[in-house]
Amino acid sequence: MFWFWIIVGLIVMYILIKSVVIVNQYEMGLIFRLGKVAGILKPGVNIIIPLIDVPIKVDVRTKVIDIPPQEMITKDNAAVTIDAVIYYRVVDVDRALLEVQNYEYAIINLAQTTLRAIIGSMELDGVLDRREYINSKLLDTLDKDTDAWGVRVEKVELREIEPPKDIKDAMTQQMKAERLKRAAILEAEGEKQSKILKAEGIAQSLRIEAEGQAKAIKIVAEAAQQYFKDEAQLYKALDVTSLVLKDNTKYVISENVMDIAKKFVKQQ
Known part of the structure; x- marks a missing residue:
């Protein structure tokens, strides 16, 4: 009798455990009762009938699946190998469980066939x-x-697009040639710019030197002009004095005195 109640207790405990379904916040699901949809599983605690109800849960978060690499033929008959990743999420649990057997497998195959059709309509x-x-x-x-x-x-x-090896080698050579070309152009531009800057520096130096010389000449010319102007005025005054006093009997100025005055002016 004791063992009977133990067995009954275990059966009751099993039924109670199986009658409770815990659904996470990021999950949804359906309850199938004898093959027919009997209810919806919602986040939290859900009560079902053990051995009769079958709960199926679905993750409704965004998921990522890989599209395996596959070789495809382009419109110009070039073979390329392409793989991709797809981000998707279940938005309708009923249709995800009732309209397709395995939606993830179906998405992968649909992506492969669609991608093959797109690549086949394009050139490499x-x-x-x-x-x-x-x-x-x-x-x-x-x-x-x-x-x-x-x-x-x-x-x-698309994660990777792998062209044929010969085309890939040709692309590498072309890329290398383009880089060498750009390097040569940059080097030529640098030399050209250096020469331009050097020429501008020389021109600037010559211009500054010429301006300095011009200013010096101007100063000398102005000083000379002023000096000769003052000397000319003194010469003129001495000449006038000499003419006025030449015939005056009261004052006699020797021509030597005039010469001495002129020499004095020159010394000054």
Whole structure:
């Protein structure tokens, strides 16, 4: 009898444990009762009927899935290997569980086929140069097609675009040539600028020197002009005095005196 009650107690405890379903805040879900949807699982504690109800929970946070690398053929028959990542989230739990068997696997396959179609319609140069266009085109297609599954594709990013080896080598050589060309142009521009600055420096030096010489000549000329002007006035005064007193009998000024005065002026 004792063991009977122990077994009954264990069964009751098992039923109580199985009748409680704890759902995290970032989860939602459905309750299937005998194969039919009987209710919705909400964050917190949910009560179900053990052995009859089957709870299925779905993470509704944004998730990231990798698109495995795959080789694709461009419009101009070049083989490229591309891989990508997709950011998505479940927005309708009912459709995510009822409309598609495995929405994550379905998204991966849909992304691969869509990406293959986009790359097949573009040439290699466009594939390499228009990454943002490919991302946008793939995002629009995936978001539209997965809407029926209750899934929203939020972002798509191409991680790697690997061209054929021969094309990759040619691109490397071209890049190297462009860098050498830019380096040569920069070096030539530097030499040109250096010569220009040097010439401007020489011109500036010559201009300053010429201005200095011009100022010196101007000062000398002004001084000479003033000096000769004063001397000319004195000569004129002495000449007038000599003419006035030449015939005067009261004052006799020797011509030697005039010569002495002129010499004195010159000395001054």
